[in-house]
Amino acid sequence: MEVARGLEGVLFTESRMCYIDGQQGKLYYYGIPIQELAEKSSFEETTFLLLHGRLPRRQELEEFSAALARRRALPAHLLESFKRYPVSAHPMSFLRTAVSEFGMLDPTEGDISREALYEKGLDLIAKFATIVAANKRLKEGKEPIPPREDLSHAANFLYMANGVEPSPEQARLMDAALILHAEHGFNASTFTAIAAFSTETDLYSAITAAVASLKGPRHGGANEAVMRMIQEIGTPERAREWVREKLAKKERIMGMGHRVYKAFDPRAGVLEKLARLVAEKHGHSKEYQILKIVEEEAGKVLNPRGIYPNVDFYSGVVYSDLGFSLEFFTPIFAVARISGWVGHILEYQELDNRLLRPGAKYVGELDVPYVPLEARE
Secondary structure: OOOOHHHOOOOOOOOOOEEEEOOOOEEEEOOEEHHHHHHHOOHHHHHHHHHHOOOOOHHHHHHHHHHHHHOOOOOHHHHHHHOOOOOOOOHHHHHHHHHHHHHHOOOOOOOOOHHHHHHHHHHHHHHHHHHHHHHHHHHOOOOOOOOOOOOOHHHHHHHHHHOOOOOHHHHHHHHHHHHHHOOOOOOHHHHHHHHHHOOOOOHHHHHHHHHHHHOOOOOOOHHHHHHHHHHHHOOHHHHHHHHHHHHHOOOOOOOEOOOOOOOOOHHHHHHHHHHHHHHHHHOOHHHHHHHHHHHHHHHHHHHHHOOOEOHHHHHHHHHHHOOOOHHHHHHHHHHHHHHHHHHHHHHHHHHOOOOOOOOOOOOOOOOOOOOOHHHHO
């Protein structure tokens, strides 16, 4: 049998949630192009789509949005526990531990019936934003801000994180960014969530595992690396020479290339427009200029090889404009992706929740004799 390195090309289940055409650079949630959702939908509506497999009617959307809003607040003793977490901890470590602790506080933690999973999933989707915002405030030496039920999910997230109600434009920027990151098939963190849940563990454990997977720099942490690249380049004038030096050394250009896409990542196209808006209206033109020069210069060499900007390339400029330091870029990713994780777990459970048990090609020796300890000296 051939070994599929990194499970490349291996199909282990069926799904209706997400379709990716990597050759054409297309992404769909339940058949709807991502560009349409990012332009016309909201995070609440997109989350309903991911959990139910269809767009909601008006009353359904209102009731669903209200249900999420009611679940935003965290238990007081969990907030007190947050204050004992190390201030120096990475926000993804903070989120991972918070989800695990939240699960321990649920007396019905082990209930994985369909109804219980859905309710717990709504809880986590609503509370992820509250957890990340509370962490941001605590890192800044400030008290966490309680959520408001009269704001959208995106607007409330920004309000809790920054202490001021965002402008409609800022709320829309965050809404679009959350939609773009909400789902992306069986990437490492989603596969990790499914692998954990296939053992019939509780939802909190499966999501904790997914958060741990997303933390890695080759997955969710890649957007931090792009902003560090911008900082290293420093000025637009230096960008072309910097790219040439990197390519000459055969080093990676962060934010370019994707395991699936061999054309322009459609999410990057939407985020490029948002980044341009930020540059024009909010004074982050230097960062945007650097990225455009990097994209152009690196593209001369990389585009013919199917390497284009991915979703991480432009997202950092948008997040920075919305008041977040780079260490919070991956937690924002998680605030969005929790919807996809929960949706996939619900779908996989409905299918059959078959225990994942891949094999490996054995390449070691057999019948190796045991050597007594005294003979090994």
